[in-house]
Amino acid sequence: MNKPLFLKVLSVDMELKVISEEDSSYDRAKEVKDFDETKAGVKGLVDSGAVKIPKFFIHRPESLLNYTTSSSEVCFQVPVIDLEGYEGGQRRKEILDGILAASETWGFFQVVNHGVPVGIMDNMVEAVRRFHEQPKDVKMKWYSRNYKQQPVRYFCNGDLLVNKGAANWRDSIAFDFHDGQLDPQLFPPICREAVSEYIKHVIELRTTLAELLSETLGLHSDYLASIGCMETESLVCHYYPACPEPELTLGATKHSDPSFLTILLQDDNRGLQVLHQSNWIDVPPLPGAFVINIGDFIQV
Numbered sequence: 180m181n182k183p184l185f186l187k188v189l190s191v192d193m194e195l196k197v198i199s200e201e202d203s204s205y206d207r208a209k210e211v212k213d214f215d216e217t218k219a220g221v222k223g224l225v226d227s228g229a230v231k232i233p234k235f236f237i238h239r240p241e242s243l244l245n246y247t248t249s250s251s252e253v254c255f256q257v258p259v260i261d262l263e264g265y266e267g268g269q270r271r272k273e274i275l276d277g278i279l280a281a282s283e284t285w286g287f288f289q290v291v292n293h294g295v296p297v298g299i300m301d302n303m304v305e306a307v308r309r310f311h312e313q314p315k316d317v318k319m320k321w322y323s324r325n326y327k328q329q330p331v332r333y334f335c336n337g338d339l340l341v342n343k344g345a346a347n348w349r350d351s352i353a354f355d356f357h358d359g360q361l362d363p364q365l366f367p368p369i370c371r372e373a374v375s376e377y378i379k380h381v382i383e384l385r386t387t388l389a390e391l392l393s394e395t396l397g398l399h400s401d402y403l404a405s406i407g408c409m410e411t412e413s414l415v416c417h418y419y420p421a422c423p424e425p426e427l428t429l430g431a432t433k434h435s436d437p438s439f440l441t442i443l444l445q446d447d448n449r450g451l452q453v454l455h456q457s458n459w460i461d462v463p464p465l466p467g468a469f470v471i472n473i474g475d476f477i478q479v
Contacts, residue, residue: 218319220335220350238345263292279395295380306373311418330355354414441472
């Protein structure tokens with residue numbers, strides 16, 4: 180997963196359907212192809228009144244059970260770091276110490292007082308919702324899997340045509356930036372203004388976090404930026420419509436991000452979890468906060 184903006188794992192019940200591996204009549208490739216060619220995504224299935232989900236969205240029972248650990252039974256909470264006063268002095272040292280501890284022990288932390296106006300964040304969430312809730316005929320012209328030729332694209336599961344595992348119950352719209360440069364005229368009109376404002380502020384936050392992370396690593400404050408670690412961004416906006424069989428699927432399977440850094444904005448729906456000391460810990464939405472995820476490259 181590149182750099183997700185929204186993330187929610189659908190609820191999981193204990194009663195699960197068992198998928199028969201011996202069902203030789205099932206043609207997965209055809210079902211996936213037929214679904215993809217509708218360019219309607221999972222929202223299209225919901226809008227059509229489907230009461231059953233396609234088989235390729237059904238996850239193995241053991242995979243679903245892995246997510247049932249409740250953080251209410253353990254005393255863990257993802258660290259929250261207040262960035263106010265990060266510019267210098269004792270506050271900067273406190274913030275650096277907090278980032279270092281959270282990065283080493285969790286790989287995750289939330290940030291508040293980060294400089295991105297709450298109104299900009301709220302507008303972004305609402306704009307993404309509006310895009311995905313448009314009629315299919317309006318959205319489908321943005322549907323593509325070719326990130327090289329179409330830097331702004333809408334799709335359902337980026338690896339749907341090649342992944343042999345169960346698909347995730349979500350649709351996405353992605354914006355691929357290079358050092359923040361992407362013509363706003365390429366954006367869908369319904370979310371153009373919100374995306375344009377949001378990305379400007381998030382790039383500033385990214386620069387601040389790159390500076391702080393460089394220092395926590397004992398490097399010069401502009402090191403990560405100077406070697407190009409933070410020059411390419413993908414703004415990926417996930418949408419999780421209500422599922423007719425939520426006990427059979429997930430919005431996002433367990434994974435690590437193959438990137439340097441993820442700046443994640445949640446909406447008000449719960450579902451995000453992180454793995455900490457063999458426990459899946461809930462990350463409840465915190466008003467005005469971003470979730471920061473240390474990617475694989477920085478971890479290395």
